[in-house]
Amino acid sequence: MVDLHGQYLKIKPEVDKGIQEVIDSCAFINDPQVKEFASELEKYSGSKHVITCANGTDALQIALMALGLKPGDEVIVPAFTYVASAEVIGLLGLTPVMVDVAPKTFNVTVENIRKAISPKTKAIIPVHLFGQSCDMEPIMKLAKEHGLYVIEDNAQAIGSVYTFSDGTKKHTGTIGNIGCTSFFPSKNLGCYGDGGAIFTDDDDLAEKLRMIANHGQKVKYHHSVIGCNSRLDTIQAVVLKAKLPHLDEYCSARKKAADYYSENLKDVEGIVVPEEIPNSTHVYHQYTLQILDGKRDALKEFLASKGIPAMIYYPLPLQKQEAFKEITRSAESLEISQNLADSVLSLPIHTELTHEEQDIIINAVKEFFKK
Numbered sequence: 490m491v492d493l494h495g496q497y498l499k500i501k502p503e504v505d506k507g508i509q510e511v512i513d514s515c516a517f518i519n520d521p522q523v524k525e526f527a528s529e530l531e532k533y534s535g536s537k538h539v540i541t542c543a544n545g546t547d548a549l550q551i552a553l554m555a556l557g558l559k560p561g562d563e564v565i566v567p568a569f570t571y572v573a574s575a576e577v578i579g580l581l582g583l584t585p586v587m588v589d590v591a592p593k594t595f596n597v598t599v600e601n602i603r604k605a606i607s608p609k610t611k612a613i614i615p616v617h618l619f620g621q622s623c624d625m626e627p628i629m630k631l632a633k634e635h636g637l638y639v640i641e642d643n644a645q646a647i648g649s650v651y652t653f654s655d656g657t658k659k660h661t662g663t664i665g666n667i668g669c670t671s672f673f674p675s676k677n678l679g680c681y682g683d684g685g686a687i688f689t690d691d692d693d694l695a696e697k698l699r700m701i702a703n704h705g706q707k708v709k710y711h712h713s714v715i716g717c718n719s720r721l722d723t724i725q726a727v728v729l730k731a732k733l734p735h736l737d738e739y740c741s742a743r744k745k746a747a748d749y750y751s752e753n754l755k756d757v758e759g760i761v762v763p764e765e766i767p768n769s770t771h772v773y774h775q776y777t778l779q780i781l782d783g784k785r786d787a788l789k790e791f792l793a794s795k796g797i798p799a800m801i802y803y804p805l806p807l808q809k810q811e812a813f814k815e816i817t818r819s820a821e822s823l824e825i826s827q828n829l830a831d832s833v834l835s836l837p838i839h840t841e842l843t844h845e846e847q848d849i850i851i852n853a854v855k856e857f858f859k860k
């Protein structure tokens with residue numbers, strides 16, 4: 490599904506040298522390079538503050554902790570997402586309220602969020618699924634009307650840019666009150682282990698987020714709130730520093746590969762190719778098709794028989810997950826999320842994919858539908 494080794498070979502001298510220096514210095518934790526990476530990411534994204542942490546799930550948890558919510562407070566989250574987006578809500582004793590997504594973009598819609606708002610609603614977590622921004626302008630407007638916080642789950646869309654109706658452009662993850670991302674190896678900006686970051690323009694929130702990620706302390710051994718221990722280590726920061734200057738290239742390589750798939754697959758009957766909205770760039774963390782008429786699993790098997798990997802992200806919508814049964818308030822039917830779970834199939838996509846490799850995959854998909 491990804492070719493992390495091919496990508497590594499292109500930046501090997503820099504990465505190897507950086508990692509060796511960390512080992513030689515033994516400054517594995519809190520080396521200045523971690524802060525340097527954070528400030529480079531601030532510059533890249535346009536966010537005033539970037540707080541690095543141990544992974545994307547922690548980023549979401551720390552973001553929610555910084556808002557000072559109370560048990561029973563409701564947080565709106567799409568039903569069609571990776572579990573982490575909603576898991577942290579449950580972990581903190583808050584109530585996830587699941588809403589449905591748009592069938593063609595896989596992203597949560599403002600209409601569905603609006604229907605789910607109750608007097609207990611305190612925050613919304615829009616997830617920029619598969620690499621494309623949710624339509625953030627109306628979501629931000631709705632949040633403002635109701636006094637709700639917006640935490641963007643930007644784990645899959647780092648590098649994506651959203652354009653507002655007045656022409657203003659913003660990176661995903663810098664639009665809401667807080668943005669969260671993950672540097673899991675296969676993410677668009679991946680490190681060589683675990684890593685994450687939190688984005689905000691709000692000085693007060695930034696201070697709280699930093700404190701919570703560091704055992705609730707501002708002054709060493711003086712703990713003013715209950716926090717956690719969530720750090721990006723120096724080796725990961727060094728890898729990310731080497732990769733960040735290539736992020737835009739990585740995104741456009743993914744976009745090019747996605748366009749090539751869509752061009753060649755859009756006319757195949759029984760397939761729906763992913764839809765791009767005009768006001769967001771798409772960085773294609775995943776290239777995800779919908780396979781109609783219940784043929785998804787058969788296509789996946791057919792591809793596997795030819796040695797072509799394909800993955801189902803995600804086979805169960807959140808409302809069907811055992812862990813959420815007791816704690817969720819579902820606002821609506823969530824039928825689209827269920828349909829997507831039954832029909833989506835993601836094809837290999839990464840920065841090193843060639844047209845020749847894609848042709849093999851495309852021809853296999855076409856062959857399946859001709860049978």
Ligand SMILES: *Cc1c(COP(=O)(O)O)cnc(C)c1O
Pocket residue numbers: 544545546547570571573574616642644645670671672673683684685
């Ligand atoms: C990967 C991912 C996360 C969590 O990131 P980790 O670094 O694995 O904890 C959260 N949300 C979404 C949508 C993700 O894809």
